[in-house]
Amino acid sequence: MKTRIADVINPSAIYTLWLRETIRFFRLRSRVLGSLGMPLFFLAFLALLPVEPSSVHGLRYIDFLAPGIIGMTLLFSSTFAGLSVIWDREFGFLREIMVAPVSRVSIILGRIVGGMTTSMFQGILMLLAAFPMGFRIRGLPSGGEATTLAILIGVLLSVLFMILISATFIGMGVAFASKLKDMSGYSLVMNFLVFPIFFLSGALFPLDDFPRWMRMLAYADPLTYGVDALRRCLVGVGEFPLLLDFAALALSGAVTVWLGAYLFERAEG
Amino acid sequence: MDAIVAERLTKCFNGLKAVDSVTFRVREGEIFGLLGPNGAGKTTLLKMLATLLKPTSGSARVCGYDVVSDADEVRRRIGVVFQEPTLDIKLTAFENLDFHARMYGMGKEERRRRIREVLRLVGLEDKADVLVENFSGGMQRRLEIARGLLHSPEVLFLDEPTLGLDVQTRKSIWEYIKERNEEEGVTVVVTTHYMEEAEFLCDRVAIIDFGKVIATGTPESLKASCGSAVITIAVDGSAQSRSRNQDGVAEAERLAAILSELEFVEEAGVRGCGRGRGSVVEVNVRGSGETCIPELVLAAAKAGIGIKSLSFRKPTLEDVFLKLTGREIRDEGEGGFKDFVRWTHVLWHRRRR
């Protein structure tokens, strides 16, 4: 029996799953605003703190903070994708999906692409929300002029990194959703996981200020590289080379997406 | 060709045989019923045929394709309406159908035409743009059936399609399923624990209990095994029996024993006893039911047993189930007595193994 690529990766099914995810997303607007609320408050209140530029890589605190909060938004909204797997299971719609003549790979890809879109949308919304609070994009070349080209390249690259961050945490969410079958269990585990990931990522403070053992943990946190890359792309300052950020995120994304796909496939048969 | 061939199909859940070596065939174009009480294994059996559960052992072919090795081919050719709702309530009726049509690879024109068609068939054409969360249970059920038929499947699986619906809705859904079967020629497999449903809808029925098929046939042939009529006799246990310090149950048992001896009686037994009140004997008779009645009354009188009332009816599938298992099929609610019976049954069989 021969297997065609179109049978395994079915673009029209992936599009269909994506379409549903986006329709639902824009229909449940209150949920969106709710999930943006917390990052927005973090940004609004922390930006008021009188933080010396010398302690945050010579940046104004809002410029240091905003990329971190965008990372936080992506993290939170991506874990919602896992929650939607559980929702679908609880409301039975998962069965309608699983009985369709569509490969499991396409189903997972559709989920991930759909989750990425909604998560990216929220990340970009947060970026826009940062401007009225004084955030300014300086673009990529560190120390250089904020030319239009630098800004353009910086923004485009930051979108690429947002995609990688979303992929990483959607994969993680789907993996956990496949293991923990009910909503309360998932929320509990996610709370215990998501907040450490956020606080360790250096979204609020530079990693240099962390005790040594915490810094070790931070290096194992994919969001650390995501926030670092966003900061480099948007305000031109970062701790690691951009290529290292990219490699780390591409690796974490590949691992969690594969793990999510594997566990989902096993859980749903 | 047969639409479905199941051979020694078995599914175990942690040692519990939910489906136990089931073998049956469904012919193309027929409405086939799986009738059995709650927990009999109907849903499990259906899920295996619909490729959602892998059999522990045994095999099944749907439209000629193996449900394990050719799952995708099977999925393309079947429509499934599950026992629990599987609609996205945050989408409209149209969006739910559109999602389905796209997942089954239907083109734009075909999609639009078929969606309009099935919505009209289930009488929801003016509700196309309403969110499903605002639908009543009956409307949701109709929408699910419409969706199951949207991609013109060769076989439609319906798991308890009218569970929890009112009589009116139930009737209209039955009519609708029958029409689809007659007009589009779709083969239908329907599970139910409502015997009226099985009798009204099905060309053939398999009766299933504790994971095993215990009888298969047309509703008529199955009922014929219970004789031509069921006569219910309420024994008057008040007068003589009290003086003899006996209750109605004993009287009824005595009557059942006497009637069993009559040559036209297929079977006689005591049913549902009320304390202190007269008990009930049910008699399955062969031949013409009406002519038996005088003989039964005579036999009771000879034995000195009073009869309070007597009624006469045609046998139902309920009687068939009762005869085969000694229990009633009636719904006693999830997780109630039926589960208890099931577990004692399981433990009993384990111990004997």
Ligand SMILES: Nc1ncnc2c1ncn2[C@@H]1O[C@H](COP(=O)(O)OP(=O)(O)O)[C@@H](O)[C@H]1O
């Ligand atoms: N996923 C499962 N895990 C363990 N036991 C199950 C599972 N699904 C069904 N069962 C058990 O299998 C038996 C048959 O269930 P089911 O097929 O749902 O019966 P029906 O549909 O006839 O009511 C029941 O005893 C049920 O508890």
Ligand SMILES: [Mg+2]
């Ligand atoms: Mg069931």
